[in-house]
Amino acid sequence: MSSSLDPKIIGKLAEILDKNNLTGIEYEDEGCRINITRAAQGASIAPAAPAPVAMPAPTVSAAPTTPAPAPAAAPNNEVDYSQSPDAVKSPMVGVVYLSADPNSPNYVKPGDSVKEGDIVCLIEAMKTFNPVKAHKSGTVSKILVEGGDPVEFGEPLVIIE
Numbered sequence: 058m059s060s061s062l063d064p065k066i067i068g069k070l071a072e073i074l075d076k077n078n079l080t081g082i083e084y085e086d087e088g089c090r091i092n093i094t095r096a097a098q099g100a101s102i103a104p105a106a107p108a109p110v111a112m113p114a115p116t117v118s119a120a121p122t123t124p125a126p127a128p129a130a131a132p133n134n135e136v137d138y139s140q141s142p143d144a145v146k147s148p149m150v151g152v153v154y155l156s157a158d159p160n161s162p163n164y165v166k167p168g169d170s171v172k173e174g175d176i177v178c179l180i181e182a183m184k185t186f187n188p189v190k191a192h193k194s195g196t197v198s199k200i201l202v203e204g205g206d207p208v209e210f211g212e213p214l215v216i217i218e
Contacts, residue, residue, distance in 0.1 A: 067091060069183060073150070077207035082150045138201060144213035145192055151182035153189075153214060155204040163204075165215065169197045177215045180208065191217055 066084065070093050074082050081094040138144045147153070155163040155178050165177045171191045179186045195217040202214050 067093070073183065077150075077152065079150060079207060079209060081209070083210060138199075138213040138216060139211070141213065141216065143195075143198075143216045143218050144201075145177055145189060145215040145217060147180060147208045147210060147212045147214055148189060149180055149182050149187065150210050151180040151187070151208060153202045153204065153206050153208045154179040154181060154186070155200070155202075163200075165197045165200070167197050167199060171195065171197060171217060177217075178202075189214065191215075193217060 066086075070082050070084055070091060073079070074093055081092065083090065083092045085091070155165075157164075157179070164179075165171060165175075171177065172194045173191055175191045176188045177191050177197070178189045180189055181187070197215060198218045199216040200214070201216065202208060202212075208214065
């Protein structure tokens with residue numbers, strides 16, 4: 058198993074981070090984990106081990122870290138579903154799509170019955186569309202995202218009760 062880091066992958070991850078205005082992104086392939094986080098505005102960064110590739114905005118770390126917290130809930134009294142066992146959560150950072158293409162119906166809508174393993178949405182990351190499947194059978198009670206929204210790892214997407 059090779060542990061060399063491909064600078065193209067790190068550059069692409071940094072590009073996704075900037076393009077979607079994310080605070081962090083994590084990528085793992087064949088046991089090699091890359092975690093890129095954006096330094097807070099005005100924060101000072103202590104010197105660390107040299108990064109494999111110099112990136113102007115994000116800092117690069119090959120060590121696992123805690124995922125960035127989910128974005129703050131909108132001020133319209135929305136419930137925080139981040140710890141709900143009913144929430145289907147994003148398995149990665151990317152852009153969510155609720156249907157296969159703009160002309161197709163959404164995979165699910167509130168009130169639909171789903172079985173464990175049914176596709177509820179797609180996450181596009183690095184030009185690859187990844188299906189997100191229901192973790193249990195039940196009824197879709199709420200869809201928490203809109204098609205085209207950027208999402209973070211662990212962000213709740215759909216509630217199945």
